[in-house]
Amino acid sequence: MSDPLVKICGVKDAETAIGAARAGADFLGFVFFRKSPRFVSAEAAEEIILDLKQASFDEGFAMPRLVGLFVDTGEKELSVAAPLLSHFQFHGHESAERCEELGAEFGVEVIRAIPVTGPDDVAAAKEFAEAADILLFDAKPPPGAVRPGGYGASFDWSALASYDGETPYLLAGGLAPENVADAIASQKDRPAFLGVDVSSGVESAPGVKDAERVKAFLAAAKK
């Protein structure tokens, strides 16, 4: 198995972005969804990215790919954020056709979230096999949730054994420094497994990233 890629999602400040990239994060995610405690505006994300690029140039660490997380977002808002990003990550009702159209229109790659409770949900991912560059298998949010993810909820990773597609996938939901090595080990025979994605498991409170937990997550995932 090649080294798993790591996405740190819900970045709200330059210090977190730089710390994560310095420690080897492959993707950084910005949440453009107002109901999230991790929401950032496009203007704030742009400032963070400028600081990150400068630090990457000064220190020589690799620039991570930059992902925007959206939930049923209109085209006007997408068009403002798109020039900052390499990937759109969709968590709403965006159909396969819409994912494909938006990726082509804005010249970005598409990550499609697939909420999972069991193998039937994994089978539903087939619909997005062509439209998405990467699938993101994430836990279904708990009852009464006000957003479709980012609750630290996990699902039974063995459900992914039924995935036989070729579209690469990230595993998300309830990951943390304490369990990420087990999560990766659970996918070791899966050829389409690309890596892991985390948000609340590296926070000290909702929306507050903890620099030490971010570093610990990256170290455990890349070990």
Ligand SMILES: O=C(O)c1ccccc1N[C@@H]1O[C@H](COP(=O)(O)O)[C@@H](O)[C@H]1O
């Ligand atoms: O993080 C959020 O607030 C969020 C809002 C809307 C959709 C998805 C969201 N988070 C994503 O959910 C997964 C798993 O998160 P966690 O590690 O279990 O907290 C991840 O991709 C987050 O970016």
